[in-house]
Amino acid sequence: MRIGILALQGAFAEHAQMLSALGTRPELVRSPAHLDGLDGLILPGGESTSMRRLAGQNGLDIALRDFGKIRPVWGVCAGLILLAAKVEGEEPFLGLMDMCVARNAYGRQRESFVHDLRIEGLVPHFSGVFIRAPRVLETGPKVEILARQNGAPVFLRQGCLLATSFHPELTGDGRVHGLFLDVCAKGRAEAGGGAFAAQE
Amino acid sequence: MKQTQGSDEKTVLNTGLARMFKGGVIMDVVNAEQARIAEEAGACAVMALERVPADIRACGGVARMSDPGMIREIMAAVSIPVMAKCRIGHFMEARILEAVGVDYIDESEVLTPADEEFHIDKQQFKVPFVCGCRNLGEALRRIAEGAAMIRTKGEAGTGDVVEAVRHARAVQEGIRRVQHMPGEALVAFAREIGAPVELLRQVRELGRLPVVNFAAGGVATPADAALMMQLGMDGVFVGSGIFKSGDPARRARAIVQAVTHFDDPQVLAQVSENLGEAMSGVAVRSLDSAQQFAGRGW
Numbered sequence: 001m002r003i004g005i006l007a008l009q010g011a012f013a014e015h016a017q018m019l020s021a022l023g024t025r026p027e028l029v030r031s032p033a034h035l036d037g038l039d040g041l042i043l044p045g046g047e048s049t050s051m052r053r054l055a056g057q058n059g060l061d062i063a064l065r066d067f068g069k070i071r072p073v074w075g076v077c078a079g080l081i082l083l084a085a086k087v088e089g090e091e092p093f094l095g096l097m098d099m100c101v102a103r104n105a106y107g108r109q110r111e112s113f114v115h116d117l118r119i120e121g122l123v124p125h126f127s128g129v130f131i132r133a134p135r136v137l138e139t140g141p142k143v144e145i146l147a148r149q150n151g152a153p154v155f156l157r158q159g160c161l162l163a164t165s166f167h168p169e170l171t172g173d174g175r176v177h178g179l180f181l182d183v184c185a186k187g188r189a190e191a192g193g194g195a196f197a198a199q200e
Numbered sequence: 201m202k203q204t205q206g207s208d209e210k211t212v213l214n215t216g217l218a219r220m221f222k223g224g225v226i227m228d229v230v231n232a233e234q235a236r237i238a239e240e241a242g243a244c245a246v247m248a249l250e251r252v253p254a255d256i257r258a259c260g261g262v263a264r265m266s267d268p269g270m271i272r273e274i275m276a277a278v279s280i281p282v283m284a285k286c287r288i289g290h291f292m293e294a295r296i297l298e299a300v301g302v303d304y305i306d307e308s309e310v311l312t313p314a315d316e317e318f319h320i321d322k323q324q325f326k327v328p329f330v331c332g333c334r335n336l337g338e339a340l341r342r343i344a345e346g347a348a349m350i351r352t353k354g355e356a357g358t359g360d361v362v363e364a365v366r367h368a369r370a371v372q373e374g375i376r377r378v379q380h381m382p383g384e385a386l387v388a389f390a391r392e393i394g395a396p397v398e399l400l401r402q403v404r405e406l407g408r409l410p411v412v413n414f415a416a417g418g419v420a421t422p423a424d425a426a427l428m429m430q431l432g433m434d435g436v437f438v439g440s441g442i443f444k445s446g447d448p449a450r451r452a453r454a455i456v457q458a459v460t461h462f463d464d465p466q467v468l469a470q471v472s473e474n475l476g477e478a479m480s481g482v483a484v485r486s487l488d489s490a491q492q493f494a495g496r497g498w
Contacts, residue, residue, distance in 0.1 A: 008460050009223040009244055011216075030460065045284055046220050046244065047280055053242035053453070067408050078220070108219055109303035110326055114209040129217050132281065132303070170216045 001184055004029040004038040006064070008054040010046015010078060014169040018065070018177050032063035040072040040184035043079025045131070045167055048103070051078060052093050061093070067095045072160040072187050074180045080156075080163040081134050097138030097158050105135030105192060117166070119147040119155060122175050128166035136165065160187050207323070214328035214348035217281070217303065220261070220411035221245055221435055222347075225456050226414065226426070228252045228439040231270070232277035234448070241452035245281040247437065248274040253310050253357030253493070254440035254479065263311040264291040268300045275301065283330070288497050289315025291324075298327040304349070305329050309496035310356045310439075317498065320344030332416065334494060336365045336374025337393030339409055341498075344396045350409055352433070353494040354417015357440050359481025361418040361427065362387075363494055368415055368431040378404045408432075417494070420445070420479050422458030422472045429462035446476030 001020055005012045007028035008086040016026040029035060043051075067073065068083070073079075073096070075083040082093045086100035106112070112132060116125040128149060136153040139145065147155035149166075155176075156163045160183050168176035225410025229235040230252060238246050250266040251259065265286050275282045281303035286293035288307055294315070297305050307320055309332050322329040323346035331342035332353035339350045351370060354364030374393065378400055381389060386404070390397040404412045415428035416437035426437045438455055445451045454471040461467035489495060 009242075011219040011222060013222065014219060027273045030464075046222070047224060049239055049280060050242040050456065051225055053240075054457065057457060108275075108301050109281065109328065110298070111211075112213045112217065114212065114417060127211055129216060131213055131220060166218060170212055170219065199306070 001039045001181070001188060002037060004034065004041045004160060006041065006043045006051065006055075006079070008046075008060075009050040010044045011169060012042075012044045012046075014179075015042050015044050015076075018169050018174055019181075022174050022177055022181065023097070024181060030060075032059050034068050035063055035101065038067070038071065039068060039188045040074070042180070043073060043075040043082050044169070045077035048078040048081040049094070051082060055093075065094050065096065068094055068161065072162070072180070072183045074162040074164070074183075076164050076169065077131065077133060077167060078130060080136075080165055083161060083163050084136075085140075090110075097156070097161050097163055098143050099136050099153075099156065099163075100138040103133045103134050104132050106130060106133050107159070108132065115149050115155065117147045117149060119176070121179075126168070126175060127171050128171060129168075129170045130166050131153075133165045136163075140170065188197050203389070210326065210415070211348070218349035221281075221414070222412055223369055223460060224435045225452075225459055226283065226435070226437045227442055227452060228437075229274060229443070234443055235278045235282075237449050238442070238452055239278045239280050241449055242439070242456035243280060243452065244435070245283055245338070246278060247283045247285065247306065247439070248273065248302070249285055250298045252440040252443060254359070254444050254481075255357075256310060257357040257482075257491070263287075265297065265311070270296070270298060271300055271302060285311055286320075287311040287376050288313040289318050289320060291320045294320055294325060294327075298325055306351075307331050307347075309493045311352060313496050317474065319345050322348075328448075330414075332494075332497060335370040335393070336378070336403070337395045338498070339371055339413070340393075340395035340399045340403070343399055343409070347411065349414070351414040351416040351437055353486075353497075354413065354419070354457075355484045356417045356493050358418050358484050358487070359420040359441060359479040360419070360478050360484045361424045362484050364415050364418045364424075364428060365418075365431065367430060367494070368433055370411065371409070372432050375403055375408060380488065381405055390398045418484070421475075422454045422468055422479060425455045425458040425470055426462040429459055435459060441479055444477075444479035451460060451475050451478075
């Protein structure tokens with residue numbers, strides 16, 4: 001399986017390390033051509049404004065939108081903001097996931113926190129690392145909520161799109177990455193195995 | 201030092217925020233307007249200060265923490281993280297910046313040191329710190345004091361990248377030495393460079409510093425930024441280089457792109473075109489040692 005990580009800015013190396021530990025060789029994505037033949041893509045944490053600006057400069061924004069319509073994508077923190085259909089106070093970016101989010105809604109760095117999360121299908125609890133995290137304010141009917149913190153959704157799924165407002169790549173616990181790889185493997189099987197590359 | 205559950209969580213959060221800066225550019229700004237230009241250009245954070253290092257250099261006198269009111273204005277103007285500088289050893293300036301709510305404090309040699317013996321005991325703070333270094337020993341001493349991020353010092357306010365290169369190479373050379381050292385040599389090496397042996401063990405295992413390490417001090421062009429990334433830095437600080445240049449918005453965008461595409465000379469050539477005047481700068485070799493900031497701190 002070929003999994004990409006958007007590598008414009010942010011914590012992409014941390015995801016790469018995690019994927020390698022799980023036996024998947026990660027590919028760094030910096031231009032539209034790097035998306036060819038991938039079975040899934042991670043949008044890492046970082047600054048969403050930096051990533052938006054960089055992606056807009058070489059056509060990667062459009063390529064990412066097209067990719068996310070048919071392939072699994074997982075947005076983490078800033079990546080969640082990139083996926084959202086609505087972002088408070090600014091234009092949405094990819095607009096792929098039916099949710100409205102507010103950036104930095106928990107406050108500044110001194111309000112960053114760690115909280116144990118109950119995630120469906122994962123026992124025991126998962127340590128949720130929230131760093132200047134966005135908050136999901138509303139979700140549409142197609143969005144499934146896989147975990148909440150204090151009532152607010154922090155782990156969401158819509159078809160083959162995943163989003164977390166916390167950072168599994170900083171925990172040394174690969175279970176959420178494992179869930180994403182399962183989604184990718186399923187997507188690949190449904191599309192007829194390695195046929196992706198040939199179609200393109 | 202207490203090693204409670206709470207302090208482990210703090211380490212994850214504070215070193216974690218630095219990880220979110222990686223592959224990015226942190227820009228010095230002196231007002232809300234510059235902060236917005238930096239954010240719009242794609243900066244991953246801004247450093248709020250009253251005068252950029254080139255002006256601190258020109259003005260002389262004592263350089264101190266900036267006016268909290270001005271820092272708050274910048275915090276209100278942008279959605280990206282905001283850093284601010286305090287003097288080396290001045291833990292009350294740090295307490296004030298923590299109260300203001302900045303996201304990171306830079307205990308900086310660019311300001312006039314307040315204590316010539318001790319750096320701040322950064323473990324006592326909730327807010328994270330970034331500190332300067334010239335070599336592996338200095339980096340690890342700052343990390344031992346609680347720094348959650350490191351930057352090589354370079355020579356701020358010069359627009360001359362030579363010291364940034366020297367310090368980045370010195371850190372990387374130190375790491376390579378540790379990696380190829382027999383285990384029994386570690387304690388002696390720790391004593392030689394004045395660093396805790398436990399941190400040296402981590403460096404040996406990771407093949408890098410245990411925290412994020414940015415370049416700083418003299419980066420003025422996209423090529424400079426790409427050079428520092430090639431030398432193994434995780435990102436760059438650009439101080440005077442942007443807002444002392446002819447076309448700050450354009451140069452800022454170009455340097456952001458250069459850090460992402462540091463390994464693609466075609467992109468670097470493209471973004472380096474028509475940037476207007478770079479900051480005029482001053483060659484580090486023309487400064488006497490009293491005029492150099494990098495010697496401050498130890």
